[in-house]
Amino acid sequence: MTLLPTAPDPVTDTDIGRAALPRTRLWVPRHVQVTRSASELPHGQRIIARCEAAGIDDIEVLSGDRLTGLRGGDERETYARAKATLAVVVSPPSKRRLVPIPPSADWRLDLAEGCPAHCQYCYLAGSLGGPPVTRVFANLPEILAGMDGYVGAGAVTSGTDERGHEGTTFEASCYTDPLGIEHLTGSLSEAISHIGTHSFAGPVQLRATTKFAGVGPLLDLPHGGRTRIRVSVNSAAVSRRFEGGTDRVAARLHALGSLARAGYPVGLTIAPIMPLDDWRAEYGALLDAAAAELAGVPDLDLTAECITHRFTPGSKQVLESWYPRTRLEMDPDERTRKHGRYGSVKYVYPVAVMREMRAWFDDALAERLPAARTLYWT
Numbered sequence: 001m002t003l004l005p006t007a008p009d010p011v012t013d014t015d016i017g018r019a020a021l022p023r024t025r026l027w028v029p030r031h032v033q034v035t036r037s038a039s040e041l042p043h044g045q046r047i048i049a050r051c052e053a054a055g056i057d058d059i060e061v062l063s064g065d066r067l068t069g070l071r072g073g074d075e076r077e078t079y080a081r082a083k084a085t086l087a088v089v090v091s092p093p094s095k096r097r098l099v100p101i102p103p104s105a106d107w108r109l110d111l112a113e114g115c116p117a118h119c120q121y122c123y124l125a126g127s128l129g130g131p132p133v134t135r136v137f138a139n140l141p142e143i144l145a146g147m148d149g150y151v152g153a154g155a156v157t158s159g160t161d162e163r164g165h166e167g168t169t170f171e172a173s174c175y176t177d178p179l180g181i182e183h184l185t186g187s188l189s190e191a192i193s194h195i196g197t198h199s200f201a202g203p204v205q206l207r208a209t210t211k212f213a214g215v216g217p218l219l220d221l222p223h224g225g226r227t228r229i230r231v232s233v234n235s236a237a238v239s240r241r242f243e244g245g246t247d248r249v250a251a252r253l254h255a256l257g258s259l260a261r262a263g264y265p266v267g268l269t270i271a272p273i274m275p276l277d278d279w280r281a282e283y284g285a286l287l288d289a290a291a292a293e294l295a296g297v298p299d300l301d302l303t304a305e306c307i308t309h310r311f312t313p314g315s316k317q318v319l320e321s322w323y324p325r326t327r328l329e330m331d332p333d334e335r336t337r338k339h340g341r342y343g344s345v346k347y348v349y350p351v352a353v354m355r356e357m358r359a360w361f362d363d364a365l366a367e368r369l370p371a372a373r374t375l376y377w378t
């Protein structure tokens with residue numbers, strides 16, 4: 001039984017250029033909409049060319065800058081249509097004013113918004129309004145040039161002991177999975193190359209996390225050690241039940257090893273952690289598999305970020321409309337209610353459960369991946 005809605009799962013196995021790399025899923029959207037302004041920019045034109053090369057027939061250059069026809073007759077139809085659509089747009093000035101994003105990084109740097117995968121706990125539900133279309137920004141040079149003004153300015157996380165040497169950090173995965181759309185955009189490669197070669201006023205780090213494995217195009221980029229790529233991983237039970245349209249965890253871990261061997265700082269984003277089934281054995285197997293992929297990497301620079309499952313009233317409502325038959329537990333009575341900034345509410349695991357999981361992960365990471373610096377547990 002599939003829990004995915006009727007959206008297509010347009011998966012194309014492909015050779016990604018290196019025999020040692022696993023075959024990966026490459027998303028092929030059914031529809032591509034390009035706003036007039038985006039179509040006039042070189043990066044927008046390159047994205048159109050990539051979409052044509054991927055064999056997409058329905059590429060529409062709009063006469064204006066407003067996307068059209070994204071809504072269906074009901075929530076599920078809207079979801080299906082939006083998830084099958086790539087929109088190429090220009091990010092507005094408001095989006096180019098960067099905002100702090102602790103604990104992940106000092107600043108959020110959006111290369112795109114939205115994601116073609118179908119995770120039933122998706123972090124984007126309730127964060128991004130409207131139909132979940134994947135929007136990629138065509139004014140990439142402008143976005144990257146804007147980073148200069150933030151280097152050293154009001155850093156939030158880089159003052160911590162674990163992060164100080166990394167300089168000002170920019171997170172590219174807050175609202176998208178940049179690797180999941182890289183074959184159509186090239187944006188992540190361009191960002192990595194820019195940050196690896198540009199002369200900044202101080203040390204910088206680009207950060208990206210992914211549930212995809214198509215890292216072939218990244219391996220030979222002039223990254224300069226300034227981009228840390230983490231793979232988002234989970235136990236077999238969580239991944240099998242709730243992560244649709246992503247690459248398998250084993251492929252993600254193999255990609256992580258390839259990146260580390262290409263000199264990238266790397267990381268594990270273990271998220272969202274859930275105490276399902278035999279969770280200690282399953283997370284233990286996950287950490288063992290990561291250790292095996294990273295064995296023998298010279299000068300390994302490895303971090304770990306641990307994020308437990310949580311939801312908000314808004315994300316629960318959106319996720320239940322997208323995945324009405326989900327088995328994901330989102331019962332407020334089973335959780336502890338916490339208040340965030342600006343009066344927002346989120347539901348997390350009770351204190352005793354959190355304490356038990358945290359103690360287990362602290363020990364397991366120290367034992368199985370002693371090279372890993374844990375950046376945060378939340």
Ligand code: SF4
Pocket residue numbers: 114115116117118119121122123124175176177211246
């Ligand atoms: Fe959401 Fe991340 Fe899954 Fe994409 S890969 S659907 S952004 S949780």
